[in-house]
Amino acid sequence: MAGGVLVASTNGRQYEGKVTMFVLVTCLVAAMGGLLFGYDLGITGGVTSMEPFLVKFFPGVYKQMKDESGHESQYCKFDNELLTLFTSSLYLAALIASFFASTTTRMLGRKASMFVGGLFFLIGYCNQSVPVYLSEMAPAKIRGALNMGFQMMITIGILGANIINYFTSNLESGWRISLGIGAVPAILLCIGSFFLGDTPNSMIERGQKEGAKKMLQNIRGIDNVDEEFQDLIDASEEAKKVEHPWKNITQLRYRPQLTFCSLIPFFQQLTGINVIMFYAPVLFKTLGFGNNASLMSAVITGGVNVLATFVSIFTVDKFGRKILFLEGGVQMFICQIIVGSMIAIKFGVSGEGSFTHIEANLLLFFICLYVSAFAWSWGPLGWLVPSEICSLEVRSAGQATNVAVNMLFTFFIAQVFLTMLCHLKFGIFFFFAGFVLIMTIFIVMFFPETNNVPIEEMNKVWKSHWFWTKFVPDGVVDQDHKVVA
DSSP states (O other): OTTOEEOSOTTSOOOEEOOOHHHHHHHHHHTTHHHHHHHHHHHHHHHTTOHHHHHHHOHHHHHHHHOOSSOSOGGGTTOOHHHHHHHHHHHHHHHHHHHHHHHHHHHTOHHHHHHHHHHHTOHHHHHHHHHHHHHHHSOGGGHHHHHHHHHHHHHHHHHHHHHHHHHHTTSTTHHHHHHHTTHHHHHHHHHHHTTOOOOHHHHHHTTOHHHHHHHHHHHHTSSOOHHHHHHHHHHHHHHHTOSOHHHHTTSGGGHHHHHHHHHHHHHHHTTTHHHHHHHHHHHHHHTTOOHHHHHHHHHHHHHHHHHHHHHHHHHHHHHOHHHHHHHHHHHHHHHHHHHHHHHHHHHTTTTOOOOOHHHHHHHHHHHHHHHHHHHTTHHHHHHHHHHHHSOHHHHHHHHHHHHHHHHHHHHHHHHHHHHHHHHHTTHHHHHHHHHHHHHHHHHHHHOOOOTTOOGGGTHHHHHTSTTGGGGSOGGGSOTTSOOOO
């Protein structure tokens, strides 16, 4: 065994290898793509709460915000379609980019796609290539933890944006500084991509078999990688038979993959989390927090987001994906009901009212509990699960579907939230709580545990599930290995 360890589990084939420093450093650098996404998530909501920015670009919103005549409901002070379009337009661009990213990820490789993503600052590119890169690089037994490095970087990007917004909010040109600093993570990703190697899967896919074997040896830290390497070649040969991955992923045999690559990002956005991430300063300002207090509250929720993501990194490969999905769902549901009820009691339907200092802190506490639940469940798992469930022949199409659906509904929620807040008022939290309940039931019924299963053997998981088994032909599952009962 050359002094190695088994890099798999009883759920799938076991491969020999070590968890090497090469893998850890490589995945850390690649995960910097999440900084791009996270910074943009956090920066726009803070900028749109800065008075100099509103005066320059949205004077009508500024006048409405300062109106103390009582003619305008507190819920509706920021209701402006152009203002929300400023926040949401980035994700419409990312939606378009995700379709091009599918082709470049497959033809040029994961490494080149990450470089393009940093160079052109197109979030869709990075969201397409980075999770796939991390899943293909990581050994099966720590795939969850390494893949969640992407989510960790997202949360650090959000926190960094919140902190920068806080310190620039009182400067006349503070909004320019906040937006301009977004170039930093893009530059870091471009530079970092030069030092990364491509994944063995991608190199085999492009005919570089000798280089792929050397890369696999570096990743696993041993010379004897023949069994795993042959499995990768076999998977690639099968993938080459697929001429149209977008067409093939709609076939019945890929129904489980298509379902989860579509519904997980859909549900992820319907948790309502990006309402907090986009509009935290605006939301807190609406609820009576002062300007600095609203930005500081956003910093606090951003800090909780980072810390809670560490929980998922250390638990996802120990307890599995499903238990995190379920615990997070229950906690988010309870917190949203409590937050909605507190706002209903204080502001009612009229939107007139205010929180005492103690009540405001209590509200912030439950919002932080909600954010923490998302950060160790649907946040990181929303990127991890779609990236690890697709076989090679439809992997790019599956991840592109995941990103496209994510960006579509990110755009939708960002665009309509302030209008929904104006019309649904406190009921908006009950609206999102209802979806959290639905998605938690969906996970209970239809999600099989994918923990520690090698990516190329994921069909066994579907074949053993009570519902998905009818979609997976017997011939798809390797007959040399037993299907898990």
